[in-house]
């Protein structure tokens with residue numbers, strides 16, 4: 001059978017046709033380690049020889065090399081980031097084709113096969129013989145765009161019915177790539193009777209690979225031939241669900257008549273959440289259920305340029321907002337250990353242009369386009385040239401460093417990227433809070449926010465002195481924070497030389513081996529800070545400074561010692577400290593500290609008797625984290641916390 005040129009090209013990664021030079025600039029090559037390639041070639045030469053298969057042919061054609069991949073491609077060696085395939089020339093000699101990708105560290109075998117399926121006819125542009133070992137020509141390529149897929153080779157003499165059988169078996173075995181190639185043969189066969197079924201099955205295979213856009217194209221084509229095809233409606237429902245198009249999913253499930261009740265209810269729930277921002281999380285909050293599946297929600301928020309040009313873009317409230325109000329619910333584009341995040345994001349981009357555009361749209365020079373982020377705006381296209389190179393990975397890695405963050409403030413905590421929330425700028429007196437529900441991020445107002453006010457959140461623990469905060473924003477994010485709190489504290493530092501010394505002394509105290517001595521020094525520092533700020537006219541400025549030296553205040557209030565010469569508690573009460581934390585960084589992991597402070601004011605350890613005003617303050621803090629809650633729920637929650645219960649929702 002002659003090589004078949006598919007009308008539906010397999011998902012070869014081609015150059016981007018996004019029309020923006022900037023994207024091209026972003027997609028830079030990484031240097032190739034030739035020594036490593038050669039080593040792998042030597043290691044694989046013997047194996048290559050065993051794959052000899054007389055039916056495969058390779059001819060040189062001008063500057064291109066035509067051939068058939070005679071072996072399933074795979075990852076040569078764990079972590080080597082190299083994919084390989086073998087083609088065979090007509091003279092019986094092998095061409096060992098090596099496609100290396102040094103940036104994509106966690107390429108999966110499935111992905112490699114998707115691009116280099118066994119039996120595929122390929123045209124290798126600009127072939128370059130790297131070296132010959134034992135008379136074999138070895139072609140090295142380091143960018144998949146130099147390979148054109150010409151279709152899949154199917155053995156001679158197979159009837160279309162037989163190909164259909166093979167395709168169905170491949171689909172059954174979840175060998176989606178092979179199923180796609182075989183079904184393409186059936187679909188392209190002139191006058192093929194089973195076209196709707198074949199398109200529907202291919203749609204299913206694309207879905208199996210999470211290639212939603214291609215699945216959508218096939219579903220559309222199937223419905224052109226038979227607009228009532230029920231299985232296709234079922235698949236369409238699944239793919240719309242995957243694309244978070246819940247209304248369309250529900251409609252498709254309904255038309256299919258094949259979806260079960262649970263699926264229909266799930267869609268209805270997700271639609272309600274998206275429309276109303278009404279997420280039922282109580283069971284999850286109390287730790288009685290797993291994180292529920294949630295749809296993205298876009299509240300009264302817009303993208304715009306920050307007043308301070310240096311900050312670039314930011315998010316703004318479009319109306320007046322009350323503390324606790326939900327602003328955004330955003331599912332992560334990806335969550336993974338730090339080193340795997342770029343590859344995981346890349347994979348997502350390869351299967352969904354929505355992710356790709358949103359992600360590249362994060363680059364401030366590229367886009368200022370809120371439409372990209374509307375949950376209901378799903379881009380569905382099927383243009384091969386819109387797929388991007390593997391080599392976009394370095395660009396993605398670069399963007400990761402500016403926009404991704406860790407779920408928890410622990411070195412081993414995974415990193416994630418939440419596209420729209422990633423545009424919220426930093427402040428040391430933030431006005432929004434964020435909580436993680438599974439891998440979805442909930443962003444709420446942590447204070448009352450005026451219409452058109454910029455939304456801000458802290459990029460780090462802001463219960464730290466000015467110098468330490470400055471060090472963090474500068475070294476990790478490359479900017480100097482100019483929020484009001486930083487400006488007030490910078491002025492204090494300039495006027496009173498004690499302040500920079502407090503910070504240095506705190507660092508020294510933390511290093512001391514003798515814990516009692518360290519605590520004593522911290523208590524002394526807190527008393528001295530209190531002396532310095534007593535003259536500050538503004539109570540809120542005093543709160544900010546207290547929060548900056550919280551480590552010292554904590555030692556004075558929570559780890560008191562009866563023989564301590566420095567009596568901080570006679571100068572500032574635990575309640576005042578709670579209020580200071582709440583005024584400075586509401587919603588930021590301070591609930592536990594507030595509870596500890598409230599309990600510290602009790603004559604003896606116990607949960608019942610914290611003062612009414614402390615309890616009210618804790619409830620106010622909850623509002624910033626959980627939004628408005630029913631009285632009964634709030635009581636249960638606060639009581640549990642006072643008893644020492646820990647809640648996942650308070651991690652972030």
Ligand SMILES: C[S@@+](CC[C@H](N)C(=O)[O-])C[C@H]1O[C@@H](n2cnc3c(N)ncnc32)[C@H](O)[C@@H]1O
Pocket residue numbers: 310311312313314362363364402403422423424425426427477478479480481482483
């Ligand atoms: C996660 S991004 C926020 C979105 C960014 N403003 C943009 O236009 O893409 C973080 C970057 O924003 C800028 N940024 C955030 N908060 C800032 C602040 N308070 N002052 C100055 N620059 C800030 C810094 O360049 C930082 O590296």
